[in-house]
Amino acid sequence: MKKILVYLLWALPALGIAQELNAPNGAFNLQFSLADGTPTYELSLNGTTIIKPSTLGFELKDTEPLLTGFSIVDTKTSSFDASWNPVWGENKTIRNHYNELLVQLKQDKTQRLLNIRFRLFNDGLGFRYEFPEQDKLTYFVIKEEATQFAMAGDHKAFWIAGDYDTQEYDYTTSKLSEIEGLMQQAVTPNASQTPIGKAAVQTALMLKSDDGVYINVHEAALVDYACMHLELDSKNLIFKSHLTPDARGDKGHMQAPRTTPWRTVIASKNAGDILLSNITLNLNEPTAIEDTSWIKPVKYIGVWWEMITGKSSWAYTDIPSVQLGVTDYSKLKPNGKHAANTKNVKKYIDFAAKHGFGQVLIEGWNEGWEDWFGKSKDYVFDFLTPYPDFDVEGLKTYAKEKGVKLMMHHETSGSVRNYERHMDKAYQFMVDNNYNAVKSGYVGDILPRGEHHYGQWMINHYLYAVKKAATYGIMVNAHEAVRPTGLSRTYPNLIGNESARGTEYESFGGNNPDHTTILPFTRLIGGPMDYTPGIFEPDVSQYNPNNNSWVNTTIARQLALYVTMYSPLQMAADLPETYEKHLDAFQFIKDVALDWDQSLVLEAEPGDFVTYARKEKGSNNWFIGRTNDEIPRISSIKFNFLDKGKDYIATVYRDDNDAHYKKNPKAYKIEKYRVNSSSKINIPCAAGGGYAISVMEVTQPNALKGLKRL
Numbered sequence: 001m002k003k004i005l006v007y008l009l010w011a012l013p014a015l016g017i018a019q020e021l022n023a024p025n026g027a028f029n030l031q032f033s034l035a036d037g038t039p040t041y042e043l044s045l046n047g048t049t050i051i052k053p054s055t056l057g058f059e060l061k062d063t064e065p066l067l068t069g070f071s072i073v074d075t076k077t078s079s080f081d082a083s084w085n086p087v088w089g090e091n092k093t094i095r096n097h098y099n100e101l102l103v104q105l106k107q108d109k110t111q112r113l114l115n116i117r118f119r120l121f122n123d124g125l126g127f128r129y130e131f132p133e134q135d136k137l138t139y140f141v142i143k144e145e146a147t148q149f150a151m152a153g154d155h156k157a158f159w160i161a162g163d164y165d166t167q168e169y170d171y172t173t174s175k176l177s178e179i180e181g182l183m184q185q186a187v188t189p190n191a192s193q194t195p196i197g198k199a200a201v202q203t204a205l206m207l208k209s210d211d212g213v214y215i216n217v218h219e220a221a222l223v224d225y226a227c228m229h230l231e232l233d234s235k236n237l238i239f240k241s242h243l244t245p246d247a248r249g250d251k252g253h254m255q256a257p258r259t260t261p262w263r264t265v266i267a268s269k270n271a272g273d274i275l276l277s278n279i280t281l282n283l284n285e286p287t288a289i290e291d292t293s294w295i296k297p298v299k300y301i302g303v304w305w306e307m308i309t310g311k312s313s314w315a316y317t318d319i320p321s322v323q324l325g326v327t328d329y330s331k332l333k334p335n336g337k338h339a340a341n342t343k344n345v346k347k348y349i350d351f352a353a354k355h356g357f358g359q360v361l362i363e364g365w366n367e368g369w370e371d372w373f374g375k376s377k378d379y380v381f382d383f384l385t386p387y388p389d390f391d392v393e394g395l396k397t398y399a400k401e402k403g404v405k406l407m408m409h410h411e412t413s414g415s416v417r418n419y420e421r422h423m424d425k426a427y428q429f430m431v432d433n434n435y436n437a438v439k440s441g442y443v444g445d446i447l448p449r450g451e452h453h454y455g456q457w458m459i460n461h462y463l464y465a466v467k468k469a470a471t472y473g474i475m476v477n478a479h480e481a482v483r484p485t486g487l488s489r490t491y492p493n494l495i496g497n498e499s500a501r502g503t504e505y506e507s508f509g510g511n512n513p514d515h516t517t518i519l520p521f522t523r524l525i526g527g528p529m530d531y532t533p534g535i536f537e538p539d540v541s542q543y544n545p546n547n548n549s550w551v552n553t554t555i556a557r558q559l560a561l562y563v564t565m566y567s568p569l570q571m572a573a574d575l576p577e578t579y580e581k582h583l584d585a586f587q588f589i590k591d592v593a594l595d596w597d598q599s600l601v602l603e604a605e606p607g608d609f610v611t612y613a614r615k616e617k618g619s620n621n622w623f624i625g626r627t628n629d630e631i632p633r634i635s636s637i638k639f640n641f642l643d644k645g646k647d648y649i650a651t652v653y654r655d656d657n658d659a660h661y662k663k664n665p666k667a668y669k670i671e672k673y674r675v676n677s678s679s680k681i682n683i684p685c686a687a688g689g690g691y692a693i694s695v696m697e698v699t700q701p702n703a704l705k706g707l708k709r710l
Contacts, residue, residue, distance in 0.1 A: 019075050021101040023120045028267075030120050032103055038068040039105060039116060042150075043125055043265060050215060050267045054148035054238070056116060058129070061141035061250060066107060066114055073104040073113075086281070087292045087492035088568040090599040092617060096282040097121065112137045123277045124266035126220060131256040142226075142252035147241040147263055149217055149230065151176060154237060155207040158518050158606055161187045162200030162229040164244045164452035165445075167483055168193075168501045170511060171518045173607050176207075180234045194452060199232040200242055202483070204525040206274070206518070206606050214271050214606070218525050220262040220283035222485040223463060226252050227454035228261070246457055247450025261485060266525075272601030275520055275610070280486035280527070288490050294473045295492050297568035297594035298437065300407055301352055302361030303339040304532070305573045308507045310544035312339035314364030316387040329367055330388045340365040341389040345406075346398055351576040353402035355590055360399070361407040361439060361571070365390045372413045373444065380413045383426035396433045408435040414444035416451075416461050423465065427472040436473060437495070437569075439530075440465065442480035454482050466491045477530050477569055484527030496530040496569035499523065503532040503573055506551040507540050513552050513661060513688040514607050514629035516561060521606040524566060533561035534572040534589055536582050538665045543575070552688055554665045555585055556655045559692035562592045563612050563625025570594060584670055588653050588692050592623050602637045609633060609685070613641055620646070624693040628685040630661070635691070639679040639710075647698045649707065650675045654683050654691040661688025672707055679710035 018033040028050075031042045035053070043051040057067040081097045098119040105114045115130040131137060154177050160169035161183060172179075172186045180199040187195040204218035217239070219228050226243040233240065241263075243251035262283040266274055289295070306312035317332045340362050348360045365386055372380045386392050399406050408430050412419040419426075419440075430438065442453060451457050462481045469476050470493045477496035488494045500523040505511050516531075523529055535558055537543070538551035562570055572579065572589050579586045593616035602624070603611035611626040620643060626635050642648060649672060656667035665688070673681075675695065683691050698704055 019101055019103060021077065021099055021118060021120050023122050024079070024081070024097050024099055025122045027122060028120050028125065030101065030118055030125060032101065032116070032118065034070055034072060036068065037070050039070060039103070041118070041127070045213065045267050048211070048213060049152040050213065051265060052150035052152050054150040055146065056129075056148070057146045059143040059146060061143045063140065064110055065146075066112065067146060069107050069109050070105040070114070071108055073106050075104070076102040084286065086489065087287065087295050088297050088495075088595050090566055090596050090614070091278075092597040094278045094281060096278075098282075110136060119283070121279055121282070123268065123273060124264060124279050126262040126264050126279055126283045128262045129260040131254065131258045133257040138256050140254050141250050142243065142254060144251055145228070145241040145243050145260070149239040149265070151207070151237040151239070153209050155209050155215065157201070158206040158522060159201040162196035162202055162231070162242065164194040164196065164454050166193045166453065166480070167202055167499050167523065168505070170501060170515060171522070176232065176237050177234055179232055196229060196231070196242065199234050200229050201232065202229055204483075204522045205230060206521040208606065212269055214268055214274050216264075216266040216274050216277075216521065216525055218264045218280065218485070220264050220280045220486045220526075221285070222261045222459060222482065222487070224456065224460055225261050226456045227459065227482050228263070244452050244454040244456075246452075246455045247448065252456050271521075271604040271606060274525075275601050275604060276599065277525075280525060281489045284486040284489040286490065287492055289470055289492065292492055294436065295475060295495065297495070298358040299570050299572070299594060300359040300361055301348055301357050301572050301576070302363070302407065303344065303348060304361060304363055304571075305535070305575060306339045306543070307364060308504050309540050310507075310547050313337040314339070315369040316367075316389065317370055319370060334389065338364065338387065338389060340387065342391045342395060345390070345395055348576065349395075349399050349402050349404050352404045355586075357404070357572065359405045359407045359437060361409065363409040363411075363439070365409065372411070380415060380418070381411060383410050383419075383422050384429050392433055400434055405437070406433075406435055408438040409441070410438055411441040411443065414442055415447045416442075416458065417447065420461070420464070423468055427469060427474055430474060431472055437475040437477065438469065439477045439479060440481075442478075453480060458482070463487070463491070466494045469493060479530070483523060486526060488527050496528055496567055498530050500529060502529070503535060506535065507547060507549045509549055510552045516557075516565060516627045517605075517610050517629050518607055520564060520610050528567035528569070529565060530567060530569055530571065531561060531565045532571045532573040533558050533565060534574055536574050536585070536666070537578045538661075550662070551665075552661050554655050554659050554661050554668065554686055554689040555582065556653055556659070556668045556686075556692065557627055557661075557688065557690035559585065559588045559653050560625035560627050560690040562589060563614055563623050563692060564610050564627045566599075568594050585653060585668060588651075588694060591694050592692075593617065593621070600641055603635060609635070611635060611637060620697040622648075622695040624695065626683070626685060626690040626692075628688070628690045630687045632687050633685045635683045635685050637681060637683075639675050639695070640677050642675070642677040642695070644677045646676065647704060648675050648695045649673075649698060649703060650679075650710070651694045651696075652681075652683065652691060653693070655686035655689040657684065659686035659689055661686065674704050674707040674709040681710050
C-alpha cells in the first residue's frame with residue numbers, strides 16, 4: 001500500500017492533476033492544470049475569482065505551436081523572503097516575499113520543452129515562460145504569444161487603445177463589453193500612432209469588478225522581447241496577449257535558453273493597495289550598476305514650455321529644407337523666436353540657482369530642427385553641433401559657477417541607427433561639458449522603416465542606450481519610448497520616462513480632468529513618469545495668442561502632482577516670470593522632496609481622486625498631495641502616520657472656495673496649522689482641483705506660536 005501511495009504521488013504531475021500555490025499570507029490561490037494537454041491557470045483572492053481558467057502557450061512561425069499536447073515532467077515549489085533598498089524610490093526598503101511554482105512541461109509529439117514559472121505574492125501574481133536549452137528547440141520565431149486573462153465579470157475598465165507606437169491617449173472609462181464599440185472614437189491617429197484596431201488595449205490595464213475588487217494587468221522586466229497588448233474577446237470577456245510585430249510581422253526572434261517578461265496580475269479590495277504594490281519592481285533583477293553614487297534624483301526647469309505653447313521655437317531659422325552639414329547656419333537669418341539661445345538660457349540658470357533647482361533642460365540647442373518633423377530621413381541630428389546663438393563653452397562655465405547643471409536633449413527623430421552611430425560621441429560631449437542627464441526623444445516613424453516603437457528591435461535599443469549611458473555616468477529620461485516595466489531597479493540611471501499623455505497635451509487641446517487620477521493606476525505601475533507638472537498659467541494664449549488651449553487644472557492640483565505623480569525627476573514646467581507672480585505657491589515646489597523613505601495612500605478611487613502621503617528620505621518631513629477629477633469633493637484625512645509625541649507645522653496649499661479648473665483656476669489659499677499624530681482635517685477640492693501639504697517637523701518651539709491646532 002505504501003509503495004502504491006508513493007507511486008501515485010510521483011505520478012500526479014504526469015497525469016496533469018492540478019498544481020496549487022498559495023500566497024505567503026494565504027490570500028491568493030493559484031491553480032495550474034493541463035486541460036486536455038493545454039497549460040491552464042486560474043487565480044483567486046480570498047475565494048473570489050480574479051482570473052478564470054486561462055490558457056497559456058505560443059504560436060510559432062513555420063512550425064507546430066506550443067499550445068497543447070503537453071505532459072508535466074516535474075514541478076518544483078520554493079519560497080523567498082528578503083528585503084532590498086532601491087537607489088531611489090517611493091520607499092526606502094522593499095520586501096520581496098513570494099511562493100513559487102515551477103512547472104516543467106514536455107510536448108509529447110515534438111519532445112520540445114517549455115517551463116512556466118509562477119510567483120505568488122501577497123498582492124498578486126507574476127508568471128513567465130522559460131525555454132530551457134534543448135535539442136528540439138533552439139532558434140525559433142514567435143508568431144503570437146497565446147497567454148489568456150479570462151475575466152470573471154464585465155468589469156469597469158480604464159483603458160487606452162492598443163497601439164504599436166504610442167501611449168499618448170486620453171483614457172476611456174467603460175465596461176469591458178463596451179470597449180469594442182468605443183474603440184473608434186478612442187483612436188485619433190496622427191503621424192506617430194499605429195493603432196491595432198479591434199478591441200485591443202494597452203497595459204497597465206486597470207479594472208474594477210462590480211463587487212469592488214480592483215485588478216491590474218501588466219508586465220515586468222521587458223527585455224529582448226516585444227511589448228504586450230491585450231486583445232479582448234468581447235463576447236467571452238477574455239483578454240489574449242498581442243505582441244508588437246517587427247517590420248516583417250514577426251513577434252519575436254528567440255534562441256533557447258531564454259525567458260520571457262513576466263505577466264503580472266495585482267488585485268485587492270482596496271484601491272490603494274494597487275498603487276503600493278511592488279510586484280513590478282520585485283520581478284526585475286537587482287541593480288547591474290556597481291557604483292550608483294552618481295545617480296541622484298533631480299528637480300529641474302527648462303525652456304520646454306515656451307516651445308510647447310508656441311511662444312518660442314526649437315529652430316534657429318524659419319528657412320525650410322536646411323540640410324545638416326551643408327548649410328552654414330551663421331549666415332542664415334535667425335527667426336527671433338529660438339528659445340535655446342545663450343541669453344535666455346542664462347535667465348533660466350539664474351532662476352534655477354536662486355530657487356535651488358539642480359538642472360536646466362535645454363531643447364533645440366543643436367542644428368537640424370528646421371527640417372526634421374514628419375520627414376523620413378536617416379540623418380537629421382548629430383547631437384554635437386550647436387546653433388550659432390548657443391555658446392556651449394560659455395554656458396558650461398556659467399552654469400558651473402552657479403552650481404547648476406544643464407540637462408542634455410537628444411531628439412532622435414525616430415532615426416535610431418543614426419543615434420546609435422553617434423551615441424558614444426554624444427555621451428562624451430555631455431561628459432566634457434558638465435551634463436550628467438539626457439532627455440531622449442523618439443518622435444515619428446522608426447527608421448529602419450517598418451519597425452515600431454514597441455517592437456523587439458526597439459525594446460533592445462532603449463536598453464542599449466541606458467546601458468551605454470551608464471558607462472559614461474549619465475542618467476536617462478526617455479520620451480516616446482516603451483512604457484516602463486520596472487527596469488529602473490536593474491538600471492537605476494533610467495531615472496524617468498514619458499510614455500503616456502503628459503502635460504504637453506494641455507497645450508494641444510487639453511487632457512481630461514480625470515487624467516491624473518487614472519495614470520497612477522496605469523502608466524505609473526511600471527515606473528516613474530516625467531509628467532512635467534507645475535503649470536501656473538492655465539490660459540495658453542497668454543504665451544501664444546494663436547494657441548487657445550486651456551490647462552484643465554487648478555494651481556493647487558498642479559502642486560499636488562509633485563506627490564501623486566511619483567518621479568525622482570521632477571520639472572517645474574512653467575516660465576520663471578509666471579512663478580515670480582506666485583512665489584507663495586511656488587514655495588511648495590521648492591520644498592517638496594524627490595526621494596522617499598515611505599509612501600502611503602490615504603484615499604484612492606481610479607478616475608475620481610488619489611491622495612498620497614510621503615515621508616522624505618532621511619528626515620521626518622512629510623508631503624501630501626491630492627488630485628481630484630471634475631467633481632468637487634471633500635477630502636478627509638488623518639495625520640496618524642506622524643511620530644507620536646511630536647508637533648509639526650502643516651502648510652496647506654488648497655483650492656479657494658470658488659476655485660474651478662475652467663472658471664477660476666488660480667484661486668488658492670495657503671493656511672498653516674499645528675498638527676500631530678491625532679490631528680485630522682477636511683479639505684474642499686474644487687472641480688479639477690486638489691491640494692498639497694508640507695508637514696515639517698518642529699525643531700524650534702517658537703515656530704508654533706500663534707498656529708491653530710488641528
